[in-house]
Amino acid sequence: MARVIVDDLTKEYNSPGGSILAVDELNLEIDDGEFVVFVGPSGCGKSTTLRCIAGLETVTDGTLHFGDEDVTDQKPKERNIAMVFQNYALYPHMTSRENMAFGLKMSTDLSKDVIDERVEDTAEMMGIKELLADKPKALSGGQQQRVALGRAIVRDPEVFLMDEPLSNLDAKLRAQMRTELQQLQSELDVTTVYVTHDQTEAMTMGDRIVVLNDGKLQQVGTPLECYHRPANRFVAGFLGSPPMNFLEVDVDLESGTLSNSAFSLPIPESAVDDVSGSKLTLGIRPEHVSLVDAVETHAEPDHLIETEVTVTEPMGDITNVYLDVGGESLTVTSDDRLGVRGGDTVHIHVPAAKIHLFDAESGEAIKHSDEPIDSTRIAEASGHAETA
Amino acid sequence: MIPEELQLSSATKDRLFGLLVKGVLGTLLLYALFPIYWMVISSFRTRTEITAADPQLLPVELGQIPAIVQDPALLLEILHYENYITMWARFPVLDYFINSLIIATTTTVFALVVGCLGGYAFSKYRFPGKGGVGGALLGTQMIPGILILLPMYLLFIWIQDTIGFPMTNTYHGIIFVYTTFTVPVAIWMLRGFFDTIPDSVEEAARVDGCSRIQALVRIILPMAAPGIAATGMFVFLVAFNEVLFASILASGDVTPFAIGIQSFETQTTAYWGEMMAASTVATAPILLLFVLFQKPIVEGLTEGSVKQ
Numbered sequence: 001m002a003r004v005i006v007d008d009l010t011k012e013y014n015s016p017g018g019s020i021l022a023v024d025e026l027n028l029e030i031d032d033g034e035f036v037v038f039v040g041p042s043g044c045g046k047s048t049t050l051r052c053i054a055g056l057e058t059v060t061d062g063t064l065h066f067g068d069e070d071v072t073d074q075k076p077k078e079r080n081i082a083m084v085f086q087n088y089a090l091y092p093h094m095t096s097r098e099n100m101a102f103g104l105k106m107s108t109d110l111s112k113d114v115i116d117e118r119v120e121d122t123a124e125m126m127g128i129k130e131l132l133a134d135k136p137k138a139l140s141g142g143q144q145q146r147v148a149l150g151r152a153i154v155r156d157p158e159v160f161l162m163d164e165p166l167s168n169l170d171a172k173l174r175a176q177m178r179t180e181l182q183q184l185q186s187e188l189d190v191t192t193v194y195v196t197h198d199q200t201e202a203m204t205m206g207d208r209i210v211v212l213n214d215g216k217l218q219q220v221g222t223p224l225e226c227y228h229r230p231a232n233r234f235v236a237g238f239l240g241s242p243p244m245n246f247l248e249v250d251v252d253l254e255s256g257t258l259s260n261s262a263f264s265l266p267i268p269e270s271a272v273d274d275v276s277g278s279k280l281t282l283g284i285r286p287e288h289v290s291l292v293d294a295v296e297t298h299a300e301p302d303h304l305i306e307t308e309v310t311v312t313e314p315m316g317d318i319t320n321v322y323l324d325v326g327g328e329s330l331t332v333t334s335d336d337r338l339g340v341r342g343g344d345t346v347h348i349h350v351p352a353a354k355i356h357l358f359d360a361e362s363g364e365a366i367k368h369s370d371e372p373i374d375s376t377r378i379a380e381a382s383g384h385a386e387t388a
Numbered sequence: 389m390i391p392e393e394l395q396l397s398s399a400t401k402d403r404l405f406g407l408l409v410k411g412v413l414g415t416l417l418l419y420a421l422f423p424i425y426w427m428v429i430s431s432f433r434t435r436t437e438i439t440a441a442d443p444q445l446l447p448v449e450l451g452q453i454p455a456i457v458q459d460p461a462l463l464l465e466i467l468h469y470e471n472y473i474t475m476w477a478r479f480p481v482l483d484y485f486i487n488s489l490i491i492a493t494t495t496t497v498f499a500l501v502v503g504c505l506g507g508y509a510f511s512k513y514r515f516p517g518k519g520g521v522g523g524a525l526l527g528t529q530m531i532p533g534i535l536i537l538l539p540m541y542l543l544f545i546w547i548q549d550t551i552g553f554p555m556t557n558t559y560h561g562i563i564f565v566y567t568t569f570t571v572p573v574a575i576w577m578l579r580g581f582f583d584t585i586p587d588s589v590e591e592a593a594r595v596d597g598c599s600r601i602q603a604l605v606r607i608i609l610p611m612a613a614p615g616i617a618a619t620g621m622f623v624f625l626v627a628f629n630e631v632l633f634a635s636i637l638a639s640g641d642v643t644p645f646a647i648g649i650q651s652f653e654t655q656t657t658a659y660w661g662e663m664m665a666a667s668t669v670a671t672a673p674i675l676l677l678f679v680l681f682q683k684p685i686v687e688g689l690t691e692g693s694v695k696q
Contacts, residue, residue, distance in 0.1 A: 056591050077597040089592035093610045107597030155596075 002158040004030040008062035022048040024215040033189040037206030045215035082152035086164040090136040097132040122154040160192040228371040233363035242331045262326030263305040268352040271367035283356035286331040292347040309344045431664035432467040471665035484648030492627035495566040499623045503574025511582035525572040562638040570623045581615025
């Protein structure tokens, strides 16, 4: 097990059209035994960073340490890592047993008997003992996935690296493997770096998530921190489904309001001192906006906005209601007690406490919602109080 | 316009098209197989039968068939199998054949070794001049062999005269020539097969403790085995069947079968029957090899075309 320290990691690719900056001065410390998820859109540099940690890509600038050891220039085989690939990358000409034993055979001096024993033990833990004699072609996608995980686990590596390991599975199996992987990781207590573009995986699996965009680090934090205290507009918009609503507003410090053509809301008290400039982006999560029927008796009447429903999307338990606010679209997730339809005029409540404010130009967060982030509870659940 | 009741239904159209396809393929097949058939039946004929003005299409007369079915031993009387016995004594056929095997096998080994390494590099590495070198390799295939023959001959003579190292009429000389023009094809064919192997498999091997060469030998090459078999077979056949260069650069002790077979046609007589018998014998092992490896080779030939 090892801490992974990424220091000013930069990776540039040379291409005929000039160099492409894939990772830009990334700094990160991953604690021993921690489960960290890299998340971001395609081409954000998350896989490149993982491949640099694996040693499959050379580093243009910066250093990588596993514990106290500088591994920046080490070959993959010297790093004692195990990796799970998106397409599993099993060796098709070898049986599951040979696939799992291959790493131990190549990287250790263990005797054949010891290797066999370890493969059997791991296979039993993964529930694939009866598949050991089969070649990958004979296995289903889920079974291949297990063999690929088994191949990584049997190595007992310092660091697990996983590159979108669940994205080739169907939805049901993916949900099942997600919880299984979490359990496995906390049992094995091996430092794990997990790359995904799926925000559900990011939110549910990691002790901490690392949000990347355009090769730059956007935020590192517990899932709830990133969700409720996004460092900037990108993080706010990337995490959550449906995504956070953003409305461009003008600031009027004299009257103390945030307004656009469709509404005017008072500047939240907690943010009055931090607000400057004339334009801001107001962010509000769909689940924090509510449809209001009793307008007259509402507790925060100056936080109500009159809007028109454009489309409703019944999801079963909730309904996504799309509204038109001054030409901009706003989404509300509602339990649909009101039974609104497209074309209806409704009032919505945008509670001051849940409003996020972002600088209109830089996108940096100015004010967050006051939603509690119970980080100790999250950390306890995953067994790493020190990472909170 | 054709009246509706006279128009073909789509099922009939499909059937007609199927017949057309089968007809065309059948004709092509006949065209390809007839010379081989003629070779085999000629090998069982006497000189008079072969040179007859009205050669029989079948090795036996139709009227003889019921008798042959009853007593297959009759075949030995009708067919002139003596060609297969006398040919060995007339010319060193076995030597020719062994020469061909040595030349073709060694060429195949060299072409596959260089082709695997080169094809792998072209498939998985980025290096300056990749496009240019790749194009040049392909370009060598556009030059007709006859244009290279004379320079190659002069080169051989020059090497012999200046260094004193024998080149003409040696195994290594002709193997060198064959290797030079099969390596580019081997590289291009194998490159296609390596392209179908996902990079992540090699990366998994490297993470599992392999060096790049180990990953190539232990993981990539076994995965590319069908492609290597197909390429190997192709190279082997090219080297085995080549006539032009062999006729100038490989005679004497190293005469390969393709050249040696011509000695059955002397200035005074042509021993057609024995020549055909020798050809039939020479075809057999290659045919056997192909039948044995048919499945991986056919898989290999089609595998490179589709990205999985």
